[in-house]
Amino acid sequence: MLYCVDELCAAAHRNALILTVNQRMARTLLQEYSQWQLRHGNSVWEKPLVFTPAAWWQRCLLQNVASGSLLNHAQQQTIWRRIIRNDLKQRKYALLQVDATVKQALKAYAGLCDYLIDPDSSASPYLYTAATPEEQAFKRWYSAYMEYCTSHSYMDPQRLGTYVQEQFSQGVFPPPAELWLVGFDEVAPQLRAFTQTLAQKGTQIVVPDIEHKNSFSEVYACADPIAELELVAHWAYTHIARGHSVGVIVPELERYQSSIERVFRQYETTYGTENIELNLSVGQPLSQYGVIQAALRLLQVEEPLDLDEFGYLLRSPWFNGGQHQMDEHAEAEAFLRTCARPRANIDTYTRLLRQKGYFHSGIESICATLKHLVDIKERKAPTTWLETFSETLQKVGWPGDYPPDSQMYQVLRAWEEQILPLFASLTPVEPKMSRMEAARQLQRLCADSVFQAAARDKRLHIVGLLEGVALACDAVWVTGLHDQVLPSALNYNTFIPVAIQKHYAMPRASMEREMEFCTRLLQQLHALAPEVNFSYARCAEDGSVRGASPFLPVAQSGTEQWLKSALQLTAERPEVEQSVLELIQDCAGLPLAADPDKIDVGYGDERFISAPPYAVKGGTYLLKEQAMCPFRAYAHFRMHARALEAPVEGVDMRVRGSLIHLLLQHFWEEVKTQEQLLQLSTEQCRLLLTRRCQAIMQDNKHAYVPQNLHELELDRLVKLALEWLEIDKDRPPFRVLSVEEREVLQVGPLHINAIADRVDEILPNAGMVLLDYKTGVVALKDILGEHMLEPQLPVYALHGQHQPVVGFAVAQVRAGACVLKGTCVADEDNLPPLPVKSMDVSEWDAARTQWRAQLDTLAQDIAAGRADVAPVQDNVCQFCDLSALCRIKQQTRSDKAEATVGSDETDVAEGGMQL
Amino acid sequence: MTELSDATSRQRALDPDISCIVRAPAGSGKTELLIQRFLVVLARVQKPSEVLAITFTRKAAAEMRERILGALTAAVVPLASNASAHQSKTYALARAVLQRDAELNWNLLSAPAQLRIQTIDSLNAELVRRMPWLSRLGALPKVSEFPQQHYLNAVNSFLFKLRLEPEVSAALHTILAHLDNRADILAGMLVDLLWRRDQWMRHLLTDPEQMRTALEQSLQEKVEDVLQQAQRSLSGATAVRLHALATFAASNCDNASSQICDYTATSFPEPIAPELAQWQAVATMLLTTQGQWRKRMDKNCGFPAGKDPYAKQMKTEALEVLEELRTSVDPVLWSEVNLLPEPHYGAEAWEVLRAIVTVLPRLVAQLWLEFRTSAEADFSEIALSARQALVDCGNPTDLLLQIDQQIEHVLVDEFQDTSWLQFSLLETLVAGWDQSRGRTLFIVGDPMQSIYRFREAQVGLFLRAGSEGIGQIPLVPLQLTANFRSQSNLVALANQWFASVFPTREHAASGAVGFSSGVPVKPEDGEALCFLPMPQPDLRSEAEAIVNQVKELLASNAEDTVAILVRSRSHLPEIIALLQQEAIAYQAQDIDPLRDKMVVQDGVSLLKALLHPADKLSWLSVLRAPWCGLSLADMSHIARFATIGAALASDELATELDEGARRRFYFVGTILLRGQRQRGRVSVRHLWEECLTALKVQGCWSSSELENLAQLGTVLERCDSGGDIDNFAHMEHQIQLLFARDQMYPDARVHVMTIHKAKGLEFDHVILPGLGRRARRSPKALLRWEEDAQLGLLLAPLAQRGAKDANPVYAMLERMDKRKEAYETGRLLYVAMTRARKKLYCYAYAALGADGKCAPASGSLLELLWPVCRDYFTPEAQSFLEIQENTSIEKTERREDAGVHLQRLPLECFPPVFPAAGVEQEAQHYSLEQKSASTYRPVSSAVQRSAILGTVTHEYLAFLGEESERQKPEYVETLRAGLEKRFSLAGYVSAAQTMTQECLVMLKNTLASSQGRWILAQQRARVAELELCGLHDGDLITGVLDLTFVDFQTQERWIVDYKTAAPEKGEALEVFYQRQAEQHAPQLERYRILLQQFDAERQCRAGLYFPAFGGWCEV
């Protein structure tokens, strides 16, 4: 404690009024006072008069039942926001962040009030001239605000001191006998005037002296902020183990909050020390707590609703079923991801979920609630919204299936006791709001209100610099005292003329003042406890160097014995030994014969098939994946492991593919032969395609195309189909035998469901050719190479019902790159049945034998459950979702990689001039 | 001591009366000069903050500050006797500053924050912070760490959410159709454009049709500029001969569709756009399709073989002219003529361009809204706003004075990497400076080291500033030449190499920077170069050679540092792997991408499994990771369940797994399930870290891998929204940007980094691997632009998707860009090479061509060096084939059976059989534990209303109790207005009257009832709102007593608590009292205990008073 405890407590006991520089100091004093009373053998005592000035003034006001006119900060912000908005509207000007402007302006306002400066008054001793546009704007807002307050006779907390001072001077209140000012580094004019009035009325004003302790003190230079925290953690736990209470002061507390939590938590786990509740004097905005955020997001729902947002709500544990039916909710969300819609209206989501049977009660209530919310169109008063909102939240089962734990309980209490009344109190200043405005306003209030769960452990306090002086601990460590913090650079309030700020020596407006401040602060810090250490980090996180604050006694590395051991300790922390991992061979899963998951495998009625041929799902795609990478086929088709989908913007590539498939299918169902095609003029073709395409696209079930892209997509499809048909026109005469025909084919020990996109008969009677549409670029070596990466064509060629097959090809249907790629058989006399490179009969037969063997091996491997992680070429991994499961990255390093310039290097220099 | 070669320049640079621009090549002691200049001007100003130094990075700023403070601190004591010349110079300057400091009472050493040394970003930020109104930002927004997200959000809203004006929407359709309706591609391109909006925005804010004229005008000028260059390349005589030849060829050309036939000119064409076709005919005649001067002439180019003597003569003449051209004219220029676009846009191109120009401003507006919602912005926004603010205020100099940001001297470092926006900010800052006041600009940089083009650095601006000054400030150009860094042989080598690598003529618009050679200060120190041509493109063997070299270097000297510098970090995996394998300590920053690390993938899988129970792939991956390590067969059993919860709950499953698998599965599964249920209650990072610990992650990975894993934490923190993650894709995007931090060996002598990172550093030995590798193409942009100070703006849209040919204007801009790129590549090489103090090691591969000669890959660094290093690749010099003979590194075979090995913790690490039933118990236990916690019930608004009413009534009762005059109904009535205001300010505006009425009724009831009067009557020791603290059962408790007093008659002490409740409809009074008494008894009991100790003499009684109806009951 900075002061002599006995002296202060005796004064408090005499009923002296004690005003403290901040809340924390008041709390510390009250605690010390309790101890003092207990030490004096009392078991009950009256709470002493210990307050911050603001709290005391407010209390005075309450006693005079005049508090009826006191605005709270939310009301003030709302008024200022409106004033600034009006000003902007009048000037046809825009500001990016009005809310932030409001906060800055209010800070300026508070500064002016503290220093008793009235920009509007010509009576000021020093002329207030607003020169810059900022200063002028502020002055306008200030006047408007004052006018508003006067006309409504509102009082605000910033001017309260002056008001109460008048009351005292008029004798409304009896002056206290003693007034103690505790912890004030300096007294701003408003408070000074107040104390002067009291002094005139006979109050004795006391400013207690700092109790200088002959403290032990060291200064440590650490490598970087994290090393610094680790050192402090070590020191703190050492002290606590000796039964001391410990205070740690961190100047940039908010910035390091999470690092502090982590370093201390890690320390506990690493060294197995006793768990100590951190008394961290910084919290998180209420809006960041899960339970509050879920509520706020729900209330701010907007259509069209992004799937990410909807999914967040759906998975939220804070609504009906979020815990009890956690899995079901997650599955519903995963399903929606497959619907190719990055956003939709709530009705659509509801419909999709209902159709697929994902409509559990919790989900239903979430959908209904969202719908209800978006349908509210009226503007209402905050108090009315409050009712609507709490009903809504109740309906959706907020805050969840399980009762809250203690922290959450405190959070909910804060929501209820602070946020909601504040929100209600906006009614007089903002009588009508839309739902969105109301919800945003709530959001704002929650974001501005920092919540910090009460910690009961009093052994370890971590506070910011200004609160530091309020510590009462056995040992204190002040961290982060580098030369940018103490003293810090000047920082004027942009809304108040610099000249004014300098003239009145407002905070951070003059170097002299800052230097004095630092000197005093250092004195105070030294007097905090018998042991006070200081430290700074020589490097910031980004590696930039900085020195010790010039105000530190002698900046040096600590040499004391324990520090050495501490440094050693942090350097050689007891590493949890890396266990010797075992290495096992595991390149096959269950053979089909032993698969318990028969239901999923079969397509017929058989539930159990333990002998070949096994019916498998996946069609020829299974073979293809087996060929690309056995593990991939196994994981996809046997374990059903797939990454969660993420709908893409625009038209999904798969949708584009299936649309063109459908269009060509429909077209050939109608046109049937090349001859017919040739008879059609381009215009007729286009008409036909357009008609067909419209029909296909209207039927939403095939594929979803966002409304605004409908027309474009239709044009595109027709154009592409026309481009493709040019290729068909150039081929030898054919008739289309079948389109999209399904067939079950046996390949080795497997029964496979195959679909041939198209089977054409070459006329006259010259055999069949198979076509497989692809919208991507296909390499010929994938079709005919050793790896058989497009097995669907050979499978059909060998096993399909339409025989003899004399050729097959991938039909690459792609704008600007329509082409056939494949092979066929032809003797020298005849034209090849397909415009691709042909083989002669013997080659063809040899090829067939080879295909058969390849397919057989693949099918055998599948039946045996072979699952080697063996991508057949590097690029197959590029479009595979399984790398986390197959652990390919652990196996090899990718060999190829081209040099990149630019984009790859965008993060070269940190921050800096980066734009 | 000898005079430095550039002593005069250095001296002038310290003249505080002139503004200058200094070219300071690598190793020329630039920082020292900058510091000296800073000290010089600092000693002349009124306040330290009047000197502004702008550095490229925060780190550089910190370093400069450190050095200046160091110089000042050192100047407090006498100078050491053995100080060097520049040390004494600095000392003298620092002394002058200290003197100034003392005179003007600055206290710089105690308040170093007064020094203004900052990056341009922080300057911008400061300006915006000081000018919230002028900058239109309202306040300084948070700088987004991941602005791509905002661009994407803006683009998505724009494309898919908004109802756009018909004009914009039609334009959008045009663009989409142009891109084959690939909205995803368009979105990507728009994001890219938003990222670079600082470059084009200023061009696009006019009416499209007006723009067209201007654009086509500059296009025409560009065309004519090239034609003029072509014309200049010919002598008059040659032109005449060419005219004759072209005329002949046009009429004899065999190929009717050849451009040659277009030649119809009557004399050699003028270099004007309408004559373009004529020029191109000539060019086609002269050049092969590859753009080389023809070696032969045939009928295809208009010179048929045959006996005709005239034709023969023409042909001979043609070959003569060609021979002449070959020796004197660069064919690149003429092929450019051939490729020149028509000086106007085609209808389709214009339609698209117009559409783009219509769409973009609207999109930028959308980005603004996006920034507004997120209260974040990117650096560009802040920079643009800062500049705008200064421009808008009209007179920046005065304005800055007003806001106490007055600047007298500006020093800018690394000016070669300045962007247009930064340049223009600087221009604005100095606008209105009058020179007589002694304000100066001091610009330093090295155009030869400009390598940040991809970040909009425009080296041309440096050249321009050198010739034209900045704003109205003329700059004295100064050149430094002394090289303090490298040994003399190395400097000589650089002089030799780069004289041929750099262009001979400087040209600001195309970013061509000339070379200026260095003069070594250091003596010779052995060989400067070791050039190793590689026999194969194989990365592995190159890595082996390099690592061997590193080993040798480390062994031969105990102090020398070695740096391996690459153009792209994708060159490094093999080298890093080998360094690790050989246990060579190295430092590497931002080299090794984390996304490729298995440990990181496991971490991500765990996270997703925790947050999304239906993410089956992720929870299966968790079961496969080393902390669990289930076999595929076991996993197949588990995989038939959709979620881990369902699998854990299945009895059947337990019987299907063997003992080992059970132990693994139930241990890990339970941790996962428990974590899933914790979701939202703690931060994501916390949840994740806790699960990792529970999974014994420390046992599975080495500490450096764990360090890598820990890095995910920051991303999780950033993406945390209420203990969950709302967009996994964003999170993974951010993870993509992370790199391993190799902090294991901070003292290592080997450094591995990209050349970009190495800028500003120096090492004894520099190794450059992979010089022969080519660079990757960057993706096509929707729009290309090029701004030329003379010619104006050139703009072109991307060609239709699927179309064969690029838009010709676009193609031209692409070529221009490529040229700039090539210049920059040369500079990159310069930066790389000049990092070395002693020796340079180059590794390069050049493929053997069909002609038996090696040739460098195009776009590779080797290509640039080819003229000076081709000799290493001649067959005679192919001794390099044996280079690798004596490698000592064991080759680790790439495992053939990749994928068969599964690494996992041994079974002992898992607790013995965890019965399946236990899981359910666990789950139940969990929910029970939860149930027993305090229950929460949201408070209804009715309850809130009565709470307010209660509070206010309490206050007023206390107020009435203070003086007996107040206890009259008439007086109470005077309180009405105040009450109404009170209620309405609490939000109950419409209910204020009713509530007031209710409150007044209560007050009046109190006055009317006998109990009420008794309570209000002046009593002894009456205290309202008494706050007591004290011990109760060993706990410290506090209580606020509504009222306590001592009764006159009975001398008993009373505690009274006011309750605004009233009996419910039909409730008997006794029942009500009973209920209330029960409810409040514990509270009153506590008060009584406290008070009893406080006032031990008296009997203490307690009661509840109900003002609503004047009721009273004793408790």
Ligand code: SF4
């Ligand atoms: S990522 Fe590559 S190795 Fe792994 S399953 Fe996919 S294709 Fe096979």
